[in-house]
Amino acid sequence: MDLWFTERQSADMSLGLRVTETIHSEETDFQGLDVVETAQYGRMLVLDGCVMTTDKDEFVYHEMLAHVGLHTHPNPKKVLVVGGGDGGVIREIIRHPSVEKAVLAEIDGRVIDISKEYFPAISKGLSDPRVDVQVADGIRHVQEHPGEYDVIYIDSTDPIGPAVGLFARDFYQAVYNALKPDGLFVAQTESPFANADLIRNVHQDVRSIFPHTHLYLAFVPTYPTGMWSFTMGSKRYNPLEPVACRVEDTKYYTTEVHKAAFALPPFVAKLVSGQ
Structure with a gap:
């Protein structure tokens, strides 16, 4: 079964990336923080469900x-x-x-x-x-x-x-x-x-x-x-x-x-x- 990360960027638009591994997930004192490995963009840092950075771009x-x-x-x-x-x-x-x-x-x-x-x-x-x-x-x-x-x-x-x-x-x-x-x-x-x-x-x-x-x-x-x-x-x-x-x-x-x-x-x- 494929696992996909989806960032809802607006009420009508989302970014979807296939995830190959969930590396880390936590709630800090300020926000949700996740690190996942994606097939297309490599490792990705996510804060409160929003992409912050990826290895590739x-x-x-x-x-x-x-x-x-x-x-x-x-x-x-x-x-x-x-x-x-x-x-x-x-x-x-x-x-x-x-x-x-x-x-x-x-x-x-x-x-x-x-x-x-x-x-x-x-x-x-x-x-x-x-x-x-x-x-x-x-x-x-x-x-x-x-x-x-x-x-x-x-x-x-x-x-x-x-x-x-x-x-x-x-x-x-x-x-x-x-x-x-x-x-x-x-x-x-x-x-x-x-x-x-x-x-x-x-x-x-x-x-x-x-x-x-x-x-x-x-x-x-x-x-x-x-x-x-x-x-x-x-x-x-x-x-x-x-x-x-x-x-x-x-x-x-x-x-x-x-x-x-x-x-x-x-x-x-x-x-x-x-x-």
Whole structure:
């Protein structure tokens, strides 16, 4: 008998993957946490029934979240990741030679523990001496560290449960305050097909705070609809003028892909234009 994992991505849409092994399952203090082996995408981390990452396509999301921001800032030294307990974004951040310290603020320590145990290729950067792993409320951390960071990443789950506050205007204002005078931040902001209202609202909120606000896209097969958005708010630097690529042997990110990611299809451009 085949066992299938099904993520109900909306009232009318689901993702189904055949599961070959259930590796781990628990309820943490914050959410349901499962690790399964799938036939199509390899090992998969699931939080509250939603796919967070898989062995096969994780590099797209992690490279595009990390490298676009770090190639927009000319000299990023201190970086914060809110969420991201699997360690994938941290892994990409510490590939940049200018980065002296990367702080991870993950509210659910079990995500960190399980990722270290079952996803070593993704979480390997968490043991780097430049990385400070904190089991902490990311919202509170941002509020308590004004003017400290060059780049901040919001690597959140979907806007449910402990992640709801990471999509609020007050939080984006706190992020602005936690950045240095030339700092920038990047947040994952869901799918233009499945979450149009959320993207529109986030873009309006960020644009009301940051001088430079841009949306860009990447394609992550196991995320709802496959088309995924990221929103950048920058105090000074224009992401359409990236610095020369500082990392080698990427699987998705290049300077050309960086620039192309901001070339939005008309329906997405209209979504964030205020029309």
